[in-house]
Amino acid sequence: MATWQLGGLQSLAPQNTNAPNAGVPQPMQYQQQPNVGLMALQGIGGVIDANKQYNSAQQLKDYQARLGSAVANNDRAGVQQLMAQYPQFMADSQKQMGFIDAQQNRQTAEAAMNLRLASQTGDPLVMQKAIQQANPVLQRFGLPAEEVYQSWQNDPQGFNRTTDLIHLHADPNSYFAVQDKQQGQGIAQQNANTSAFNAQVNASQGDRRLDLDQYKAQTDNQLRTREMALQARLGRARNDIEREKLTAELGTVQQAKMEKQNDKINTVAGNIDSLNSALGVGHELAGIVGQHPTAVTRSQNYNPLTGGLGFLPNMAEDTRTLSAKADEYNLKVALPTLKATFGGNPTEGERKALLQSVNGMKNATSNDAFLRELNKSQEVIVRMQKRQIAGLGIPVTKSQDEATDTKMLLQDSSLIKDYVTAHGYLPESYYQAKLMGGY
The missing domain is CATH 1.10.287 (Helix Hairpins)
Structure with a gap:
């Protein structure tokens, strides 16, 4: 087509023994015509030698230039006017190009139209399929599929112009029908014509x-x-x-x-949100115990004087608050751990350590014992965050201002994903701030 000749093709005329034996100029010879844009249609160039009755070669050059311009600009009226003004040029060009068999003409026109539609998608896979489907027609023209594909890659606009010209000369009625549809005179049918290629695009994407x-x-x-x-x-x-x-x-x-890496990062970022939620509840729980030194022993119905039962649990406000917050912590740590959903799948060691700490908190008979087990569980949560971030395999790039970074991360947790992606870790000061209840 438009640049196929640049690949060394010697003739676009199909190998049709029924075609007239009029001379067809060589590709580069035809290319020298000023502003022609019809290098693929070498049969038109041959009209100069085959039709001595025309006034001059300049008349043919003018026809070629004007026809190429009209086709390139989708000027339907201009093309029709030229065909009416120079009917001999169109008829003889069709003969010299081998367009004398009605069935083959329709096949050629359809192939040119489909190549044009495929080109409009800009999709290499769709274009390859269209070239494969048009191969019987291309073979008649002696055009290797590889060179057709290269011409489309090298000059899509020239490719489109040439397919239009081939379509025009193979079947003018079909060409003008497509032009009508493109100009809004038959949008529904135009959509029907292009639906096959839209389906190919969708199938390709699928x-x-x-x-x-x-x-x-x-x-x-x-x-x-x-x-x-x-x-x-x-x-x-x-x-x-x-x-x-x-x-x-x-x-x-x-x-x-x-x-896949982005999915992993998203998963880890989501896990960190869950882990940080558990850290926040743990900090609140520690605050309750610190403010009410006897809350743990009373909530356990434990009498420190006798070493046994004696106090009625959950009668005071502080013991009820402690019990409610401990239940919330269990919901955010213990149960998810048992279901292997806590911050992503924990390791067996992490699961065991968390359950031991949660059970230790339930059985603690003093504030110190309760806080000791609570701190253990909090430390496991931080280790889980570090392990999951390290598992992403992102090279660690240390920040030069972790203090500022930590403040930024605490103020906007949505930045955690970007920070981990860029640095491959979270600052230690960030973890310590979360343990202390930083938000």
């Missing part, structure tokens, strides 16, 4: 999403191995189509790696 999800299901090592294998094959690719396919798959693998 296939890519499916491929992406399948890659995301693989382990990190499997993805790295596949990425290296594709990069090696890309370096040995034999042509642009193979290179395009490998590049597309490589992009899918790399996107899968990126999305």
